[in-house]
Amino acid sequence: MIETRLDAxxxxxxxxxxxQIRRAIRDLVVSGEWPPGTGVPPEHALMEQLGASRMTVHxxxxxxxxxxxxxxxxxxxxxxxxxxxxxxMLDILSxxxxxxxxxxxxxxxxxxxxDGRPAPEVVERFGLKRSDKxxxxxxxxxxxxxPHVLEERVIHAATVPGLAEEDxxxxxxxxxxxxxxxxxxxxxxxxxxGAGAEEADLLSxxxxxxxxxxxxxxxxxxxxxxxxxxxxxxxxHRFVGRFGPxxxx
Amino acid sequence: MIETRLDAxxxxxxxxxxxQIRRAIRDLVVSGEWPPGTGVPPEHALMEQLGASRMTVHxxxxxxxxxxxxxxxxxxxxxxxxxxxxxxMLDILSxxxxxxxxxxxxxxxxxxxxDGRPAPEVVERFGLKRSDKxxxxxxxxxxxxxPHVLEERVIHAATVPGLAEEDxxxxxxxxxxxxxxxxxxxxxxxxxxGAGAEEADLLSxxxxxxxxxxxxxxxxxxxxxxxxxxxxxxxxHRFVGRFGPxxxx
DNA sequence: AAGTGGTCTAGACCACGTC
DNA sequence: ACGTGGTCTAGACCACTTT
Numbered sequence: 001m002i003e004t005r006l007d008a009x010x011x012x013x014x015x016x017x018x019x020q021i022r023r024a025i026r027d028l029v030v031s032g033e034w035p036p037g038t039g040v041p042p043e044h045a046l047m048e049q050l051g052a053s054r055m056t057v058h059x060x061x062x063x064x065x066x067x068x069x070x071x072x073x074x075x076x077x078x079x080x081x082x083x084x085x086x087x088x089m090l091d092i093l094s095x096x097x098x099x100x101x102x103x104x105x106x107x108x109x110x111x112x113x114x115d116g117r118p119a120p121e122v123v124e125r126f127g128l129k130r131s132d133k134x135x136x137x138x139x140x141x142x143x144x145x146x147p148h149v150l151e152e153r154v155i156h157a158a159t160v161p162g163l164a165e166e167d168x169x170x171x172x173x174x175x176x177x178x179x180x181x182x183x184x185x186x187x188x189x190x191x192x193x194g195a196g197a198e199e200a201d202l203l204s205x206x207x208x209x210x211x212x213x214x215x216x217x218x219x220x221x222x223x224x225x226x227x228x229x230x231x232x233x234x235x236x237h238r239f240v241g242r243f244g245p246x247x248x249x
Numbered sequence: 250m251i252e253t254r255l256d257a258x259x260x261x262x263x264x265x266x267x268x269q270i271r272r273a274i275r276d277l278v279v280s281g282e283w284p285p286g287t288g289v290p291p292e293h294a295l296m297e298q299l300g301a302s303r304m305t306v307h308x309x310x311x312x313x314x315x316x317x318x319x320x321x322x323x324x325x326x327x328x329x330x331x332x333x334x335x336x337x338m339l340d341i342l343s344x345x346x347x348x349x350x351x352x353x354x355x356x357x358x359x360x361x362x363x364d365g366r367p368a369p370e371v372v373e374r375f376g377l378k379r380s381d382k383x384x385x386x387x388x389x390x391x392x393x394x395x396p397h398v399l400e401e402r403v404i405h406a407a408t409v410p411g412l413a414e415e416d417x418x419x420x421x422x423x424x425x426x427x428x429x430x431x432x433x434x435x436x437x438x439x440x441x442x443g444a445g446a447e448e449a450d451l452l453s454x455x456x457x458x459x460x461x462x463x464x465x466x467x468x469x470x471x472x473x474x475x476x477x478x479x480x481x482x483x484x485x486h487r488f489v490g491r492f493g494p495x496x497x498x
Numbered sequence: 499a500a501g502t503g504g505t506c507t508a509g510a511c512c513a514c515g516t517c
Numbered sequence: 518a519c520g521t522g523g524t525c526t527a528g529a530c531c532a533c534t535t536t
Contacts, residue, residue, distance in 0.1 A: 016505060016506090017505080018505080018506090043522070044520095044521090052506080055304075055507075055508090055525095058523080058524095059506095062523090073514085073515075073521080074513070075520055075522080076521075078522080208457060210441040210459035212439070212461075232441075234442055265523080267524080267525090291501080293502090301525085301526090302525060302527065302528090303527085304506095304524095304525070304527090308524095308525095311503095311504090321502090321503065322502080322533085323501085323502050323503045323532070323533045323534055323535095324501060324534035324535055325502075326501085326502060
């Protein structure tokens with residue numbers, strides 16, 4: 001267990017005390033100052049440090065646990081949670097896991113990679129600036145040897161340290177990024193398009209066959225991290241979600 | 250304000266008291282026994298009725314408010330909330346509202362309707378039982394006169410009272426259902442398919458053109474309410490969502 | 499002015515899991 | 518056995534809104 005730094009929790013005097021405590025700890029977590037696994041001080045320690053009652057401290061911690069930022073267990077205490085691997089229907093999900101959950105064997109090939117200033121059509125397709133320095137990758141993911149999804153991705157070198165040294169031989173870029181970068185915001189779009197000639201060839205489908213296109217862009221503190229286009233052959237994929245009128249079921 | 254029925258709140262002795270209170274009131278709301286606008290008894294009344302402390306009652310009510318089932322205001326008290334009209338990315342949404350939010354003029358045509366035992370291909374397409382009695386509808390929604398989305402829907406007569414008397418001349422079936430039925434669970438699926446001959450004709454697109462297919466089924470207390478297939482021409486539609494690592498932004 | 503919810507305290511006992 | 522979180526109480530004061 002990573003050691004705790006009790007004095008890092010500082011209140012700002014704005015609003016209810018329980019919310020000050022919640023925001024103080026939340027900020028330590030999302031800023032990365034308390035990485036996953038860090039021990040959050042026990043309630044009695046926070047009580048004394050902050051001069052609040054245990055119920056008030058407890059209320060803040062319960063809310064953080066409900067939000068998924070911390071994990072609480074009796075006796076062993078409270079630690080900072082690992083970021084959730086999945087999120088509702090359209091997620092920052094791991095394609096290897098997605099394939100393995102289908103009971104199929106996962107494999108992938110990095111079809112191309114180029115680093116530096118992106119080509120004009122890449123700039124347009126991902127909404128980049130011409131001056132952005134990125135790695136541009138095309139990756140084909142396979143399930144039981146069959147093409148599963150075609151991934152085209154740019155990764156911003158300025159926000160992802162270690163990018164130049166990584167060759168993605170062991171881990172596909174999406175999964176590598178989960179471990180080597182932080183993100184604070186993401187945007188998804190989903191649409192239907194027909195496969196182009198090159199895409200159809202790589203996916204072993206007919207030109208013009210309907211595909212689901214999932215586009216995802218992520219940022220960390222408003223700095224772009226990565227943008228990806230995932231092309232799923234439509235005949236073989238559905239995204240399913242279940243919920244009730246007041247939230248996810 | 251609809252009168253309150255304090256004695257309707259009954260605890261079951263299972264689990265924490267605050268959760269018993271929460272579930273008791275939740276059940277009164279989702280069952281329709283306390284319809285939207287009903288006054289929830291004030292905390293002090295629930296305290297006395299249930300023999301719990303105010304903090305415990307408060308905790309239950311705060312959680313219900315956070316879940317959106319009730320609305321609390323000082324002085325004027327707590328009332329049962331109206332069900333949320335929209336839900337996250339893939340919603341029980343109103344197509345008229347969707348079109349009007351795009352700044353376009355909405356119109357629709359009921360292209361066909363048939364009531365009673367559904368045809369075999371309808372049974373299969375919607376996963377019905379052969380004995381289900383349903384209304385089967387095909388509706389074309391237009392934006393600024395242009396085909397916007399093609400809707401094919403079945404509505405279960407057994408769970409939707411008043412269905413036979415409604416001709417959907419004033420309100421499209423999706424919006425009518427929002428006011429005339431309850432639902433407790435829904436399932437969405439999204440996929441890409443090519444337009445068939447008939448669909449292409451109705452949507453004024455080419456046969457085989459990629460479309461987003463949104464399929465939605467809803468139930469109320471495990472009884473089916475409706476199932477719908479919405480076919481959006483892919484070139485003109487994207488579904489977009491934004492969120493952060495710990496939830497919706 | 500009065501009724502409602504919002505917050506907070508200082509304690510208590512219990513449940514659970516690790517030591 | 519012990520340390521942690523989970524629950525609960527009986528009270529207090531405050532903030533807001535309607536009357």
